[in-house]
Amino acid sequence: MSGLVKFLRRPIASTLVAVLVGLLIAILLVLVTGYDPLQTVATLVHGVFGSPKYITNVIIKATPILLTGVAVSFAFRTGLFNIGAEGQYILGTIVATIVGVSVNLPAVLQIPLVVLSGALGGALLGALIGFLKARLGIHEVITSIMTNWIMLYLCNFVVSSEAFHNPNSNTAYPINPSGYTMILPQWKVSDEGIEYLLQHPWLRDVLLKTDLNVGFLVAVFVAIVVGILLKRTKLGYQLRAVGLNKDAARFSGIAVERSVVLCMLISGGICGLAGALNITGINPHTLSTLVAQEGYGFNGLSVAFIAGCSTVGCIPSSLFFSALMYGGMTVQQVVGVPSEIINIMIGIIVFFTAIPSMAPWIADAIERRRSRENKNLAQETKGEEA
Amino acid sequence: MGKAAITRRSLLAAAGLGGLSLIACGGSRGSGKAGSGGRKVAMVTNVGGINDQGFCQLSWDGLKRLRDEKGYDVSYIESKLDSDYATNIDKAIDYGAEYVWSIGFAMADAAAFEAKINPDVNVKFGIVDANTSGAASLTGVLFKAQEPSFVVGYIAGRTTKKDRVGFVGGIASDNIYAFEFGYMAGVDYAAKELGKRIEVERQYAESFNDNAKGKSIAQKMYSGGADIVFHAAGSVGIGVIEAAEESGNFAIGVDMDQSYLSPTSVLTSAVKRVDQALFDLTPKLLDGEIAGGTDIILGLADGDYLGIPEHHEHIDDKVYQDALAVIEKIKAKEIEPPATEEAYSAFTKSIGIV
Numbered sequence: 001m002s003g004l005v006k007f008l009r010r011p012i013a014s015t016l017v018a019v020l021v022g023l024l025i026a027i028l029l030v031l032v033t034g035y036d037p038l039q040t041v042a043t044l045v046h047g048v049f050g051s052p053k054y055i056t057n058v059i060i061k062a063t064p065i066l067l068t069g070v071a072v073s074f075a076f077r078t079g080l081f082n083i084g085a086e087g088q089y090i091l092g093t094i095v096a097t098i099v100g101v102s103v104n105l106p107a108v109l110q111i112p113l114v115v116l117s118g119a120l121g122g123a124l125l126g127a128l129i130g131f132l133k134a135r136l137g138i139h140e141v142i143t144s145i146m147t148n149w150i151m152l153y154l155c156n157f158v159v160s161s162e163a164f165h166n167p168n169s170n171t172a173y174p175i176n177p178s179g180y181t182m183i184l185p186q187w188k189v190s191d192e193g194i195e196y197l198l199q200h201p202w203l204r205d206v207l208l209k210t211d212l213n214v215g216f217l218v219a220v221f222v223a224i225v226v227g228i229l230l231k232r233t234k235l236g237y238q239l240r241a242v243g244l245n246k247d248a249a250r251f252s253g254i255a256v257e258r259s260v261v262l263c264m265l266i267s268g269g270i271c272g273l274a275g276a277l278n279i280t281g282i283n284p285h286t287l288s289t290l291v292a293q294e295g296y297g298f299n300g301l302s303v304a305f306i307a308g309c310s311t312v313g314c315i316p317s318s319l320f321f322s323a324l325m326y327g328g329m330t331v332q333q334v335v336g337v338p339s340e341i342i343n344i345m346i347g348i349i350v351f352f353t354a355i356p357s358m359a360p361w362i363a364d365a366i367e368r369r370r371s372r373e374n375k376n377l378a379q380e381t382k383g384e385e386a
Numbered sequence: 387m388g389k390a391a392i393t394r395r396s397l398l399a400a401a402g403l404g405g406l407s408l409i410a411c412g413g414s415r416g417s418g419k420a421g422s423g424g425r426k427v428a429m430v431t432n433v434g435g436i437n438d439q440g441f442c443q444l445s446w447d448g449l450k451r452l453r454d455e456k457g458y459d460v461s462y463i464e465s466k467l468d469s470d471y472a473t474n475i476d477k478a479i480d481y482g483a484e485y486v487w488s489i490g491f492a493m494a495d496a497a498a499f500e501a502k503i504n505p506d507v508n509v510k511f512g513i514v515d516a517n518t519s520g521a522a523s524l525t526g527v528l529f530k531a532q533e534p535s536f537v538v539g540y541i542a543g544r545t546t547k548k549d550r551v552g553f554v555g556g557i558a559s560d561n562i563y564a565f566e567f568g569y570m571a572g573v574d575y576a577a578k579e580l581g582k583r584i585e586v587e588r589q590y591a592e593s594f595n596d597n598a599k600g601k602s603i604a605q606k607m608y609s610g611g612a613d614i615v616f617h618a619a620g621s622v623g624i625g626v627i628e629a630a631e632e633s634g635n636f637a638i639g640v641d642m643d644q645s646y647l648s649p650t651s652v653l654t655s656a657v658k659r660v661d662q663a664l665f666d667l668t669p670k671l672l673d674g675e676i677a678g679g680t681d682i683i684l685g686l687a688d689g690d691y692l693g694i695p696e697h698h699e700h701i702d703d704k705v706y707q708d709a710l711a712v713i714e715k716i717k718a719k720e721i722e723p724p725a726t727e728e729a730y731s732a733f734t735k736s737i738g739i740v
Binding site: 156330 | 428433462463464466467468469472476477478481491492495496499502503506557560592593596
């Protein structure tokens with residue numbers, strides 16, 4: 001019992017409790033709507049782990065939200081709320097597509113060029129938001145929400161522009177294949193490639209049936225580097241100091257304005273990187289007309305909060321999130337449970353992780369109850385003695 | 387004592403929960419999937435989703451009828467993003483579907499790719515509104531949208547009082563051009579009959595989902611003097627119909643009878659019954675009665691797939707009867723509604739309008 005109490009006092013416990021509560025409420029919802037909860041859970045698990053290609057897809061879908069999650073966590077740790085991750089992500093996709101379509105170099109040059117230009121796009125947009133905050137005092141939440149919509153319409157503008165519109169579709173032209181970051185992108189769709197892979201079902205599942213790409217490795221690398229930057233470098237110390245107390249930081253000689261711009265630059269750059277990697281790494285390798293925000297940035301917020309704004313914590317958190325989203329689609333198809341229930345579950349989990357003191361509170365309650373029991377016990381034994 | 391009390395309380399709680407779950411399970415047993423065990427057919431929606439008030443919803447209606455009337459085991463997967471198309475088709479295959487429908491031309495590449503990489507699986511594919519691109523197991527289903535568009539254009543031409551009508555398109559593509567030029571030809575045909583000129587104002591919304599944009603385009607058309615606007619623009623058209631209702635003008639719906647959106651303002655609709663097509667074609671394609679691997683192009687003459695709704699409270703009865711006569715002429719190939727700009731200019735020349 002005291003082990004449990006000790007565990008509940010650790011920061012990760014709050015997250016786990018939130019996840020558990022979210023799952024329980026989702027199961028209740030499934031029950032209430034009249035579906036079989038056991039089958040639902042089994043299908044969810046099967047939809048995530050049932051085949052190598054499912055696992056691969058979960059990893060692919062985790063990549064962008066891991067990056068936006070890291071970006072949001074990073075900004076949050078330095079005192080900024082980057083709700084504009086979505087817009088910076090979109091600008092990353094726009095710039096990467098424009099560069100990827102217009103330029104055609106050998107892959108060794110093309111891939112870094114496309115990916116880095118996308119990241120640069122996001123970084124500049126982030127820096128603009130930071131600049132508006134640092135110089136003019138406009139709150140970053142307002143500017144970044146507005147830039148989200150500006151970027152959405154910029155994307156639609158580019159898609160429908162004469163130079164980039166792919167006729168008879170709702171997309172722009174796909175980028176030149178030299179910019180693809182999948183594993184063996186050309187070979188696997190060639191006739192020999194398909195023939196070879198048909199003989200090797202396992203490889204076919206992983207290579208041909210998914211867009212397996214190098215993005216996740218990049219994202220993990222970024223998560224670790226940003227974590228080190230924050231915790232182990234002078235710059236990180238300065239940024240965190242600004243986040244904790246702006247006035248104290250200024251008083252101790254830190255250039256607060258510069259630090260705000262820099263922080264948003266880095267955060268935006270990571271979001272732009274997420275966008276660029278999605279363009280190079282997954283089909284259809286291009287922009288499509290957006291109706292609403294696709295949610296890569298907003299899901300990044302959820303990933304960050306589930307991870308308690310730890311950049312490395314975003315790695316498991318993004319995988320978990322992605323597994324729920326991807327497995328949720330299978331649940332909807334096989335069991336018939338509306339995929340909205342999965343969204344409600346994620347919402348509940350995020351809601352409960354927002355209460356950081358929940359697990360310690362449970363620990364307190366257990367301790368109180370135990371001390372009361374002890375007292376009762378003591379009284380009873382006293383009574384018996386008497 | 388204290389300990390015992392707690393245990394009792396938690397026992398009660400557990401029993402309560404258990405009871406609740408039993409009740410709920412009992413409820414669900416009755417509503418088990420109808421027709422499971424039948425032939426498995428799946429569809430994958432485009433990003434419009436299953437409740438798009440149009441295309442995907444209609445397709446799902448068709449599959450639901452297969453379930454209810456023929457005991458098929460049907461399911462759908464909603465795509466949230468363009469990048470989901472291929473993986474979702476793949477999921478449908480894993481589910482054991484014998485036939486997988488992809489809904490909408492945006493999915494053409496994904497459907498062709500999946501057909502190409504799954505030659506060893508016992509599954510056939512169909513795509514609505516797009517060509518097959520050559521894979522042997524993939525069948526394209528296309529509609530001659532120009533034909534019902536011609537008919538509603540004819541009705542618009544006969545009904546307009548201001549000699550000015552409008553057209554709002556979604557995203558410019560060959561599919562939507564068929565609506566546009568069919569409609570214009572229909573308007574011209576009516577104008578020729580009446581011996582006058584009718585202007586057609588046209589604009590594309592560059593979207594299939596932006597209601598607000600559809601509304602503002604239509605408002606501009608109505609205030610510019612048009613009194614009837616036809617849309618072929620998915621849910622952008624919901625905005626068009628709203629604008630018609632607010633300004634007291636008429637709109638013409640598309641895909642299904644859209645008069646339910648505004649009984650007072652929807653003149654008629656260019657109906658394109660994807661549901662009927664999927665209901666009729668799926669069994670034939672499954673059993674090989676239709677070989678598949680090619681395009682199936684459905685026109686007015688091919689059955690109950692295209693047309694206009696029967697009710698016509700806003701249309702003069704004479705005009706409605708004439709419209710039915712036009713339908714017969716199209717079926718008999720006396721009129722061939724144009725689907726492209728070139729065909730349209732040839733058509734206007736042939737009826738003597740320049």
